[in-house]
Amino acid sequence: MKKVAILGSTGSIGMQTLDVIRNHDDLKLAAVSAGSNIDLLEEQIREFHPRIAAVWSESKAKELRTSIADVVPACKVVSGMDGLLEMAAMEESDILVTAVVGMIGIKPTIAAIHAGKDIALANKETLVTAGHIIIPLAAEKKVSILPVDSEHSAIFQCLNGEHGNHIHKILLTASGGPFRGKTMKDLETVTLEMALQHPNWSMGRKITIDSATMVNKGLEVIEAKWLFGIESSRIEVVVQPQSIIHSMVEFEDGAVMAQLGTPDMRLPIQYALYYPNRVFLDGTRLDFSKLSEITFQKPDLDTFLGLKYAYEAIETGGSMPTVLNAANELAVAKFLHKKVRFLEIYEMIRLCMDRHTLIENPTVEEILETEKWVYETIESRWIS
Ligand code: NDP
Ligand code: MG
Numbered sequence: 001m002k003k004v005a006i007l008g009s010t011g012s013i014g015m016q017t018l019d020v021i022r023n024h025d026d027l028k029l030a031a032v033s034a035g036s037n038i039d040l041l042e043e044q045i046r047e048f049h050p051r052i053a054a055v056w057s058e059s060k061a062k063e064l065r066t067s068i069a070d071v072v073p074a075c076k077v078v079s080g081m082d083g084l085l086e087m088a089a090m091e092e093s094d095i096l097v098t099a100v101v102g103m104i105g106i107k108p109t110i111a112a113i114h115a116g117k118d119i120a121l122a123n124k125e126t127l128v129t130a131g132h133i134i135i136p137l138a139a140e141k142k143v144s145i146l147p148v149d150s151e152h153s154a155i156f157q158c159l160n161g162e163h164g165n166h167i168h169k170i171l172l173t174a175s176g177g178p179f180r181g182k183t184m185k186d187l188e189t190v191t192l193e194m195a196l197q198h199p200n201w202s203m204g205r206k207i208t209i210d211s212a213t214m215v216n217k218g219l220e221v222i223e224a225k226w227l228f229g230i231e232s233s234r235i236e237v238v239v240q241p242q243s244i245i246h247s248m249v250e251f252e253d254g255a256v257m258a259q260l261g262t263p264d265m266r267l268p269i270q271y272a273l274y275y276p277n278r279v280f281l282d283g284t285r286l287d288f289s290k291l292s293e294i295t296f297q298k299p300d301l302d303t304f305l306g307l308k309y310a311y312e313a314i315e316t317g318g319s320m321p322t323v324l325n326a327a328n329e330l331a332v333a334k335f336l337h338k339k340v341r342f343l344e345i346y347e348m349i350r351l352c353m354d355r356h357t358l359i360e361n362p363t364v365e366e367i368l369e370t371e372k373w374v375y376e377t378i379e380s381r382w383i384s
Contacts, residue, residue, distance in 0.1 A: 002028070004093065011099055014097070020266055032044050033083075035055075052086065081108075088112040093117060096118070106126050106130050119145050121146065129326075131222070151224070154173075156271075158258065158259055170250075171238050176297070177214060180239065196208050215306030222321050238298075245258050262285065309346070318359050322371060323370060327348050330378050351381060
């Protein structure tokens, strides 16, 4: 029996993880958590009987304690960052699925590693900003970081059994998002509704906007650098609009391994939870007799500046990926509230990257201070 704690159980990845647990008797839910959606959390507690529920807001946690008072066995409700840390490091779990969105995942992920938990990592913002802390810590504590992001899971699957064989290149595939083929001029007038229409994947709102700007692919290049220990010059983004090839690895002899499948996040979630085993997954399979084409393009870095800025942030290193990520988090939140235009997301990232004084090897506190500096810089300088 594997006991699973989920950071962000009410979100897109969180709910698909619950779907995997629902279908397997040898997986048991140990903990759930949410920002504020306590109605869904209550449903999850009544169905799965976890031991701990963490809610960000203390007032919502109080409401939840009252509404689940009749649940047996009792579920402890905790709140705030202390609550997230407690659930992340709880004794009863074996693995933490980091399905929370944003840099809020850094501290709980570190707490879980310190407590010896394996990590099924969906929360890419954590690795983008604190990869230099998390990867060595995981090695020291002998815990596995198992990728859930579909591209990284694909690469991880391609590397299975290749111990000692060097990666020549990672070919990170991208759908290109809803605005593939558009020019900078076209992007001046795109709306929130248009940006939320991802052609292939149904995901949370923040990552859907990140896919439209291609900041998501930039974050994934940084994520791949940390997960697979490879420099960014060997990570090539390939636009593959049908989202059938989830990523590829080219080895030194020129052989290219790829993982293909229908777009279904339950596969990488399941692979992380059962690694190195594979178990049955229902749902649509690839039907090659109906598949008309798989096409490839180069990404347009002059239009999709999110990807270009991400490569620049990795090359600069230190605190620069945090600046890129934090500016993007705030900019996307503003775009989701219709406070700024689509292209202002790039402009906010650029402003912060230009003004930042680099910290070479930031500690967690310095990463969080950098995030604060980014927020203050945008709030004080942005007139929209
Ligand atoms: P969602 O927005 O759907 O879900 C986010 C989850 O985080 C929700 O459960 C939310 O709770 C919770 N949350 C937000 N703020 C807090 C907080 N302060 N404290 C505790 N919990 C909080 O996001 P996704 O599932 O789409 O994405 C999650 C992560 O996975 C992201 O890093 C994303 O980049 C990555 N990812 C997602 C993919 C996908 O297909 N969705 C694919 C690959 C990676 P509440 O419901 O209360 O707001
Ligand atoms: Mg991805």
